[in-house]
Amino acid sequence: MPNDNAPFDGVEVRDTSKIAALDIGSNSFHLVVARVVAGSVQILHRVKQKVRLAQGLSSDYYLDDEAQKRGLDALNVVAESLQDFPPENVRIVATYTLRKAHNAKAFIRAARDILPYPIEVIGGAEEARLIYLGVAHTNHDDGQRLVVDIGGGSTEFVIGQGFEPKMLRSLQMGCVSYTKIFFKNDELKSKSFDRAITAAQQELEMINKAYLRAGWKTCIGTSGTIRNIIQIAQNESVKDSEGKVTLTQLTRLMKVCCEAGSLDKLQISQMSEDRKPVFAAGLAILIAIFKSLNIDSMVFSPAALREGVLYEMETQFTRPDVRQRSAESVATRYDVDVEQAQRVHSVTMGIYQSCKDDWNIANKELKGLLGWSALLHEVGLQINAHGTQRHSAYILHNIDLPGFNQEQQTLMATLVRYYRKKVRPGDIPDFTLLPSEQVYKLIAILRLGVLLNIKRQDDILPNIEIKVKNNTIRLTFPEGWLENKPIFSADLTNEAQYIQALDLQLRFE
Structure with missing residues (x-):
């Protein structure tokens, strides 16, 4: 005992x-x-x-x-x-x-x-990536697979293999939003189903050709909406295949709904009361997905977004690897001058190290986002050399960047938007996770990192002493060095005027 x-x-x-x-x-x-x-x-x-x-x-x-x-x-x-x-x-x-x-x-x-x-x-593509991560760590499949998640406002589609997602899309169709539009007053009419299915198929026109061309071996559904539909479809009809749902089963279930005519008359076992109001909309969306993507059958995975987040939090599935791949992909796609990006990154990180404690920005996340901004600040060059900072900001704000959430992308876009020329504080967005003073200081650090590398050459900068006190940053160059660099001195003078808009002071000697 x-x-x-x-x-x-x-x-x-x-x-x-x-x-x-x-x-x-x-x-x-x-x-x-x-x-x-x-x-x-x-x-x-x-x-x-x-x-x-x-x-x-x-x-x-x-x-x-x-x-x-x-x-x-x-x-x-x-x-x-x-x-x-x-x-x-x-x-x-x-x-x-x-x-x-x-x-x-x-x-x-x-x-x-x-x-x-x-x-x-998080953006739609990032949501899709995390959903796939949850499925990948809890389901073993050989070959490519299609993962579908019907949410309340959007539906995510991922084609991937192993742990690697290859195609990520999020479409604006969800069981709550479609209930508001197509199934008002709890009515279940064939006309309502037809309209909802057609609307979903119109959304799916944006991806169906590319996804069908890529192909998949297995199709997996996640989320409570799909789980509920699969359970009920198999319970209400003869099972066409164990553990799977087919279009035939889904259309039978739609017929049951239409025969009931309204939610209060719909008598289906295994349907919880909290799921009932959005059931018809979820079913219509799933039927449209089966039709548009020519899906034979779908199995259910209990793992989804939240499990994907958990697995990524665990140390061996860390986000920096994902962000590294995202940044490298953008750099390749937009032909970034890698040598210049590395110069700016090195100097920017040096300035950050000197300022982080006194300026209350000693944060691993902020350091990382500042670093990625330094590496990607010139992505807009491929669009036009005139107004590069505006083009860079637009790209980083709107492109899919797996591993980064919306606010992180917005911060990087803001930093690169103001890496040169005038700063307009009124145009800088508010952030829920960061006070504006920290954003201003990160902008100033990146600006100096770019300015100090304006010659785009290695080994031309001397050792610079950097100190900050309150809102003042002071650069001390070796004695006599600035006297032989009149243009560089003029650039620093202009920069001292620019960053006053951020309530910061630049001193140099």
């Missing part, structure tokens, strides 16, 4: 850590808490809150007060499971609705009063 005094006293205790991922979705909020032990992610706890955030998104993309309250109430419930978690062990991602809402920042600020962790609004 067990030793009552010291049970398991001889068992070796390994180092473990607890991590948590929260998915602020358009339909539901999902929290997953896991333990990382011996390189393995073990799920400990799940919390799901049905919110239907997208239901409160107006046609002009403003989130109404009622939906915001539902979201904040859900976060209060989630907060109980995150007490005492260190910030580095929690990652919160928000998807379609907060991606689209013009007043998303107001909601995020209110959320920060409940959860003391950063909330990342």
Whole structure:
């Protein structure tokens, strides 16, 4: 029998850590808490809150007060499971609705009063990548696979192989948004299904040719919407194939809905009451996907976005590798002058090291984003040498950059937008995770990194002493060096005037 005094006293205790991922979705909020032990992610706890955030998104993309309250109430419930978690062990991602809402920042600020962790609004392609990562780490398949995730406001499509996603797309069709448009007043009519299916197929025209050309061996569906549909379709009809759903089963299920005529008359086993209001819209979208992509059958994977976030948080699946690949891809695509990028990066990082503590920017994430901005600041050169900084900003703001969330992309776009010429603080966006003073200082550091490499040559800069005090940065050159560089001195004089707009002072001697 067990030793009552010291049970398991001889068992070796390994180092473990607890991590948590929260998915602020358009339909539901999902929290997953896991333990990382011996390189393995073990799920400990799940919390799901049905919110239907997208239901409160107006046609002009403003989130109404009622939906915001539902979201904040859900976060209060989630907060109980995150007490005492260190910030580095929690990652919160928000998807379609907060991606689209013009007043998303107001909601995020209110959320920060409940959860003391950063909330990342991620782009559609990044959402698709993380969904695929969750599937890839929990499902083994040989050959290419198509992964589909129907959310409340958008649907993600990924073709990948092994752990590598190859094609990533997010389309604006979701079970909550389609319910508002096509299934008002809880009516289930064949005309409503036809309209919803047609609308989804029109969206799918943007990807169907490319995806069909790429091909796949297996098709996997994720998310609660697809899980619910597959379970019900197999329960309500003769199973065409064990564990899979087919178009025949889906059309049978649509017929059952139309015969009922309305939600209150729809009698289907295995359908929860909270899933019922968006069931018809999800079914219509899935039928359209089967038709447009010629899908024979689909299996379900319980892993999705939140699991992908967890696996990426675990140290052996770190984001820097993803960001490295993203940055290298952009640099190749836009023919970046690699040698100049490396010069600017080296000097910028040197200035950062000298300033980080006094300027309160000693943060690994900020350092990384500043570094990527230095490496990619000239991507806009391929468009036009005139106004390069504006072109660079446009590219970094709008391109798909796996590994970066929307605010991170916006920050990099802002830094490169003002790496030279005049700075207009009024045009600099507000950030939910950063005070404007930190953004200003990062801009100033990148500007100096670029300016000090204006000759685009190696080994021409002397050792420069860099010191900061309050809002003043001082550059001290070797005695007599500046006297022989009148143009360089003039550039520094101009720069001292430019960065005054950022409430900063530049002194040099």
